[in-house]
Amino acid sequence: MCRSVKTLFNLEPPATSDEVAAAALQYVRKISGSTHPSQANQEAFEEAVAAIAAATQELLDSLVTAAPPKDREVEAAKAKARAAKRFGIEA
Incomplete structure (x- = not known):
């Protein structure tokens, strides 16, 4: 799982639509292997982010x-x- 994708369920205050969209973007970036899609793939990339954000919000x-x-x-x-602890840095 992407380390930058955070748990969004059961938080106070609840997750915002921006947080849901950011998680969807990270997911699409991870599975596509691309942080910046080509112009040819831009529309498909954006549609995937929107669909995943909608499914995430519904969930x-x-x-x-x-x-x-x-x-x-x-x-x-x-x-x-x-x-x-993981990186040996003082908190």
Whole structure:
């Protein structure tokens, strides 16, 4: 899985449409192997991003959980600590 694609479900505040679009873009970039498609592929690339963003939003809207929402700041701090440990950097 792409490390830059973050969990979007069960967060407080909820994921924004910009976050959903960014995740879709990262996914399409990963599977296509291209960060900047050629002009010939630009339309297909953009259509794929839009379709995946729509499917992602539909999924997020339909998921249910009994767990309390995760605090974004707490989750960000955990991620920063994991990265510091992984890369040997002081947090």
